[in-house]
Amino acid sequence: MHASSPPHHTHLFGIDFSSAPSARKPIVVASGERSGAAVRLKGLQTLPSLAAFRSWLDTAGPWLGAFDFPFGLPRELVQALGWPQQWPELMRFYAAQSRADLRTRFAAFCDARPVGKKFAHRACDLPAGSSPSMKWVNPPVAWMMHAGVPLLMDAGVDLPGLQGGDAQRVALEGYPGLLARELIGHRSYKADDKARQTPERLIARKDLLEALEQGRTRLQLRLRLSHAQRDALVDDAKGDQLDAVLCLMQAAWAHGQPGHGLPAQVDSLEGWIVSA
Template identity: 70%
Template sequence: MGVDFSSAPTCSKPITVAQGRLQGQVLRLEAMLSFNCLADFGDFLAQPGEWLGGFDFPFGLPRELVQTLAWPQSWPALIAHYTALSRAEIREQFAGFCAARPVGAKFAHRACDGPAGSSPSMKWVNPPVAFMLHAGVPLLLRAGVDLPGLQAGDPSRVALEAYPGLLAREVLGRRSYKSDAKTKQTPERLIARKDLIEALEQGRTRLGLRLKLSHAQRDGLVDDASGDRLDSVLCLLQAAWGQGRPSYGLPALIDPLEGWIVSA
């Protein structure tokens, strides 16, 4: 499954889950689910089952940041410390860290940010991925899932960090394909979504997988101008790429504080 996550889901901006099945090099989209609150999504993750998931939120923080703030140096203790903070406290500490650094190097980065082109996981605005980590990782821990490279759990339910922008940029370059703002849901972005979906269906990415959609599913992905459904499918493809690979395609050595983005 692939998960487009929100740290504050609502009816108009839910957590979106794409479920699919891999047969050879063909990934068939089977279902789309949505969750309007974190508790319901947490209950879904905790259900017995067998799945491999790609989740669009960071699982770790930059080592440089953690060391500078003198936070715990093991991932379980770090996450316990981090999630015990309020969002206001996180914002204050991260803003203080940035204020002490030179222009152009305000944020600390994880090793995976370069190859993935992802935002630093300490960023609290546009997008607020620091708060997504704060909300999402505790749900995974409470569900007892396996987090390769970070913490062992139920081997039948495996969670990988994914990033849809990595796969989208491979096809579209810097063309934008989504916006939550109605005024920015332009014909150009509609065309970009169509181009991206066509490339995924034809298998024209380095993942080597072909996405299988029904006509209704394709229309649903095209018509969702927010891109949430499409982002969940991109995460689904990244998770499927890791299936059957040693360590799910993750590097042999991963910083155990930072984690890694699958397929980066």
């Protein structure tokens, strides 16, 4: 089942998610296929609403996707708040809370802790360099989880290490920042507001794509692009398309690994970022 050379027919997806998608700032899905060490970008699709995203999740398998939002909460936080200790119950409970209530709870938790240790972290946050999944601003990943995870559960996809589902539709937690930092360090390559869409960020996107095409990562995969695709990715100053492609590369790596490359022991409340 987990051969070293994965079957070609599995569709691979990388998803740059938004908790409040719109036509102006849609969810972006990068689709591709892997052949040996090469990952070919087949297309980029935009989903302008959560309803469109939910419909897309019903895409017939076999597919494997890496989604750019947290799938779990820090165990330390869950225990401190006395929330359910099983992932499905926890996520249903979490989704049922209003964001205003969650913000109040999270802020109170942080206020009671010393400077520098305000947030609780998941075990995967440090190796991935990711924001704590309880963070509600800059970036509001807590709201992304609040919007996204219930839709994954509702769609009945397989969530390895968290909840079983349709084995033909596998969803893993991705994080583009992990791969981007490996390639260009802490250089910024994207900005939502026009004033910050600088020539330096444009050059960083070009460097990032060049490194992906040359396979200069520990994932040991090369991205295959058309000239038109490369131009589109460089021109997208918000970086949403590029983030979706970075997640696609993580999905392609996971597809070639035993057990999707997840550690043998993953905390069943926290989940794990693929390739961390």
